[in-house]
Amino acid sequence: MQQAHAHFGKLDIVLNNAGYSLVGTIEEARAEEIRALYETNVLGPVAVIQAALPLLRQQGHGHILGVSSNLGHVTLPVIGYYCSSKWAFEAIHESLAEEVKHFGIKVTIIEPGAYATEFGSQQSLKFAESLDIYSDLKASFAENLQNLEKGDPAATPQALFTIVDAPAPPLRFFLGNQALPWTRSAYHQRLAEWEAWAEVSNTAQSVTK
Numbered sequence: 001m002q003q004a005h006a007h008f009g010k011l012d013i014v015l016n017n018a019g020y021s022l023v024g025t026i027e028e029a030r031a032e033e034i035r036a037l038y039e040t041n042v043l044g045p046v047a048v049i050q051a052a053l054p055l056l057r058q059q060g061h062g063h064i065l066g067v068s069s070n071l072g073h074v075t076l077p078v079i080g081y082y083c084s085s086k087w088a089f090e091a092i093h094e095s096l097a098e099e100v101k102h103f104g105i106k107v108t109i110i111e112p113g114a115y116a117t118e119f120g121s122q123q124s125l126k127f128a129e130s131l132d133i134y135s136d137l138k139a140s141f142a143e144n145l146q147n148l149e150k151g152d153p154a155a156t157p158q159a160l161f162t163i164v165d166a167p168a169p170p171l172r173f174f175l176g177n178q179a180l181p182w183t184r185s186a187y188h189q190r191l192a193e194w195e196a197w198a199e200v201s202n203t204a205q206s207v208t209k
Contacts, residue, residue, distance in 0.1 A: 001051040010059050013164055014052045016045045017067035021082040024128025033128055034081050041085035042092070049096060056105045063106040063164055066093045070113050070179035074186045078141040097171055108169050110160070113176035
């Protein structure tokens with residue numbers, strides 16, 4: 001980070017993009033596999049943030065782009081630990097945005113859908129040891145992924161340039177056209193469930209006079 005700042009004289013944009021997916025059900029994955037996933041997907045980006053902030057504060061401006069996923073809002077079976085790492089990533093960057101805005105530093109969480117990259121390749125993925133009881137579920141999951149429409153990475157740069165050039169960029173930004181309908185549906189179901197149980201929830205907050 002210091003070397004980049006010294007070379008360019010400033011840091012306008014810090015793109016925080018590191019991650020991989022652990023394929024395995026909640027029961028299958030071992031503790032060391034989960035820790036390794038979080039080391040890369042959560043603690044790695046935090047290290048970048050902590051290295052960049054002193055430089056961005058000193059210059060009084062900068063824009064941190066954290067590459068998350070639409071799976072930072074919704075989940076899928078079989079890659080639950082990957083989803084959980086993106087939920088953590090989202091929370092960290094949302095808190096960060098509030099903490100650094102008065103320094104003139106902007107934060108945007110980039111949330112891609114499925115793209116035709118090496119991310120989902122056999123070389124990129126890590127696999128937990130399989131239990132036979134989940135074989136059918138995992139086969140169905142793999143088939144659904146293969147049939148998923150994937151975006152073109154070459155179509156994304158202009159959208160990102162629009163974000164970084166905006167005077168008031170969004171905190172969250174979906175890449176692709178699939179994430180918003182999926183997330184909208186998920187939150188509709190969540191809100192409906194919370195509302196349905198609101199009366200019971202409220203009893204837990206009753207005040208004795």
